[in-house]
Amino acid sequence: MSTLELPPLAGHEPESLADEAYRSLRSKIVRLDFAPGDVLKEDELRASLDLGRTPIREALLRLQREHFVTVIPRRGMFVSGIEVDELSMLFETRTVLEPYAARLAALRGTAAQWDDMEATLARTDDPALDDEDQLALDRRCHEIIWAASGNRFLWDTLDMLYAQSDRLWHLYLADVADMGHAVDEHQAILAALRNEDGDAVASLVETHVQGFDTQIRSAVTSRLAAPLAQDA
Numbered sequence: 001m002s003t004l005e006l007p008p009l010a011g012h013e014p015e016s017l018a019d020e021a022y023r024s025l026r027s028k029i030v031r032l033d034f035a036p037g038d039v040l041k042e043d044e045l046r047a048s049l050d051l052g053r054t055p056i057r058e059a060l061l062r063l064q065r066e067h068f069v070t071v072i073p074r075r076g077m078f079v080s081g082i083e084v085d086e087l088s089m090l091f092e093t094r095t096v097l098e099p100y101a102a103r104l105a106a107l108r109g110t111a112a113q114w115d116d117m118e119a120t121l122a123r124t125d126d127p128a129l130d131d132e133d134q135l136a137l138d139r140r141c142h143e144i145i146w147a148a149s150g151n152r153f154l155w156d157t158l159d160m161l162y163a164q165s166d167r168l169w170h171l172y173l174a175d176v177a178d179m180g181h182a183v184d185e186h187q188a189i190l191a192a193l194r195n196e197d198g199d200a201v202a203s204l205v206e207t208h209v210q211g212f213d214t215q216i217r218s219a220v221t222s223r224l225a226a227p228l229a230q231d232a
Helices: 017-030 042-049 053-065 084-108 111-125 131-149 152-173 180-194 198-231
Strands: 069-072 076-079
Touching: 017 042, 017 053, 017 152, 042 053, 053 069, 084 131, 084 152, 084 180, 084 198, 111 131, 111 180, 131 152, 131 180, 152 198, 180 198
Parallel strands: none
Antiparallel strands: 069 076
């Protein structure tokens, strides 16, 4: 279990109690504290988060729009699952938008942002960090790129898509993944960003996202094939 706590990146801190509730609830869904199919009861959420009815409801509505939560009339509110046929849509969207954001970042990013990314990558050498910590540092590198793109609509969209990918990691890869290689790829990405090489950074980021997609697909395929193998 990760003990690494990273504050929100400057310029993307929660702006309201509803934002605070959204971030907290989404984190619990991503980390499987609330697993797919779990019932979400508003009163229990209010008590656990110590927040009022309005921010909780606003957060749940936002989570519903982003497909983290499903409402079934007369039955209640549930944590959404991720269907296998949705994996392609998730990663084909990231494969388009992440390289585009990186191209913009190569043009618009600042030396201070790349220094921040370099400092983040330096933390990955700590032998005490586990794979979940490494994933948090991977996410921070992506956040720096999103911020450097200068496009808040891209940032918000990629933030949501990354969270869905993060949830897939917890569902299928947390026990077997090695995040070291994925994080190492950011060193080459950082060099391309410092060189303002949009073509190179877009290619590197696309490869980075596709590598994660390949791991997830392999894990899902193995999970689905296992019962059939046992029955054979």
